[in-house]
Amino acid sequence: MEARPTMPIVLGADHRLIDGDVAEAFKNSVMNDLREPLNLLVT
16 A cells, blocks of 8 residues: 545535435545546546
C-alpha cells in the first residue's frame, strides 16, 4: 500500500425526498467515474 492524494466527496440530500440507498448508489457512481474517467466516453 502506498500513500496517494485523496479528494473527499460529500453528498448532501434531503432524506425526506431521497432514500439513503439511492444517495449512496449515486455517490458510488460518481466515485467510480472519477476513478476511471475513460468509462465516461463509452456509453
